[in-house]
Amino acid sequence: MESVFGLVGKDFGIVAADTSAVHSILVHKTNEDKIMVLDSHKLMGASGETGDRAQFTEYIQKNVSLYQFRNGIPLTTAAAANFTRGELATALRKNPYMVNIILAGYDKETGPSLYFIDYIASLHKLDKAAFGYGSYFALSMMDRHYRRDMTVEEAIELVDKCIMEIRSRLVIAPPNFLIKIVDKDGAREFAWRESIKDAPVSTAA
């Protein structure tokens, strides 16, 4: 079961997700990127039905770009979150997307923010959030150690503590995690936490 979690620090946001793509009992791949970079200063970590996840996050990313092309300015994190909720809510009673989303962004005027969006389109602005079976461990760890004014180093230490708990206490624990960060310098990959590496693939000469 997929784990996604995120938190907001002094002037940055962090989203971490596991990277296994699973189909019933088979692990297709262990380096699947589930944290979409929506634009220069937004991250959307998603968990749920694989096809819905890939399609829906890409759809949101393209619409966020379209807004910027049409209007010349980027969406705020709050606006992107509300747009996402609107799309999920409209689809809910027709053809629901089974995707849970953690949206983290950095706005120049308001600083970092994080939004929790359920698969049934419940939206809430939070300091820390988690989805999946891993949430039982990640949320407890964060409740204990989290502070609003954490530095990046302290936050990564906390993320590592959460990953350690998930790895040791979840029966089908995902082996690898990806951590992405968003701050005033933009949204980017921060680190991988791997315990299983895919074998290198040889290509035809």
Next chain:
Amino acid sequence: MSIFEYNGSALVAMVGKNCFAIASDRRLGVQLQTIATDFQKIYKIHDKLFIGLAGLATDAQTLYQRLVFRHKLYQLREERDMKPETFASLVSALLYEKRFGPYFCQPVIAGLGDEDKPFICTMDSIGAKELAKDFVVAGTASESLYGACESMFKPDMEAEELFETISQALLSSVDRDCLSGWGGHVYLVTPTEVTERILKGRMD
């Protein structure tokens, strides 16, 4: 678990002497897990009209957005705010529109009508209005709330006494319900001012 109990909520509105109070709990949960302890369930439509939405959080948010839209349009056309009785009929109509695919919400409406006479009502998820002269309740803690309000309520209470009564009724009821609680949010509305207060109760 019923869909109405997915997120958890407790709402109550009470009538006093030329004033009313509307209160809610603050928990947002996903079944047994608590997600947030500062979730807003009471929304202001205008200075003398408030609506609380119990039930499924996503439908409460969608319904609130639709109601704000309708009220803003009404304000532009009529050049005045909606009366609480009119608003209650609007909510009832919106809910019955979805009779065979309803919003899983139970609204609690409280406002000051003509000559600042307090008005409260609640309805079920398909818009059956229930007007009351004393108090209305909604949410997963509604049964406890009925008992608490029935025993604590007196007619024609002044604002401060009304605040005490509604707060005690809310906190004692949510303590018996695992899906609601984590504090309280109370709005006290008189013809001249609106007071918003946060209650600290048992945080569990």
